[in-house]
Amino acid sequence: MNPSDSADDPRLAATAVIAEDEPLLAQALQAELQRAWPGLVLAGMAPDGDSAVELALAQLPDLLFLDIRMPGRSGLEAAQAVVEDWPAGRPLPLIVFITAYDQYALQAFEASAVDYLLKPVQPARLAAACRRLRGLLAGSGSKAGPRDVDTGERLLGQLRQLLGAPESGGAAPLSVIQASTGPVVHMVPIEDVVYFEAADKYVRVLTAEQEHLIRISLRELLPQLDPQRFWQVHRGTVVQAREIAQALRDEFGRVQLVLRRRPERLAVSRLYAPRFKGM
Incomplete structure (x- = not known):
């Protein structure tokens, strides 16, 4: 059984939450996901960062698709809140950021537990991301173990790096x-x-x-x-x-x-x- 087969095993059915403030883009992503990953179960959709955190902590999905630019919390801040309040002992969700911008050093995602999608989402790129995510879920056995330790640590490291990125434009720190x-x-x-x-x-x-x-x-x-x-x-x-x-x-x-x-x-x-x- 290859990784993508095992990821679609009903006993290991993956669940996902989508957070996107533009309804048409959210619906388009949902439709493309159904084509790229028929076995994926959508646990809900959120229109902003605050709702995304609430929904993710209520549903505890395996995957989060987060738009970076959203009302209220940004996608990065929503990811931070979810990770901090995630139940101890349960594998962290795999996170995919969605953005129309390139200032977030997107190439750094390629080698991490965090993936990304550029708007407008291209079917081939989404299919590649889904294959990678399915492999990560399948490689963790019963959705625990290595995913919680190895993948989880890479996720935390990536979030720390992104959240710590300087935004002050080189201004002198406050005195x-x-x-x-x-x-x-x-x-x-x-x-x-x-x-x-x-x-x-x-x-x-x-x-x-x-x-x-x-x-x-x-x-x-x-x-x-x-x-x-x-x-x-x-x-x-x-x-x-x-x-x-x-x-x-x-x-x-x-x-x-x-x-x-x-x-x-x-x-x-x-x-x-x-x-x-x-x-």
Whole structure:
């Protein structure tokens, strides 16, 4: 039995979720998928990034087809949220990004667990992607094992690389945070910040003794921070590296950070946990 045959075995029927904000493109992709992979079961379609995360975590599909440019969360941010909240012990989904742009270093996907499709999706390219995905699923036996470890690690590495790509155009990192409270603007030196925490469309700025709220999203703030000094450890948390005293790993592999100048512990998502390994 070759890999594509075993991937269509009813006992191993693969499921997929499509996230695409343009209805006609979503329907076209669904139709092409049915032709390229008749045994694939569509578990649902989402019109935006937030809905994609909700649907993926509810259905736990084997495959995610994510448009990179969507309302709300982008495809990359949706993938990050899904990976961080995915049930422990269950193989991560294989992710295919769909984009009309080439600034995401698409050639890097070729050798990774993450694939890509350019708009408009070409049937031959989709068929090639499906053969690759079927092989990955078939090679994991009962949809676990190597897919969860080897393929999953490559997926996490690729997402870390893409999410960490610089977007600031070479601008100098922030040196001071300007946080307003009524008529007062507090000038917080960047070296005093212990960590940043997302709070809807705001960001909490935590120093050793104070807390401020700034009117910016964490997504907008990240490109303005020095990535060597400030490490993202969760989609909603960025910590100053020198403020980390210890990284504690429990029996399930979950990591928490003990801080030098704050009493709370910070949870590290599986996406960023590999950063905390002994030298």
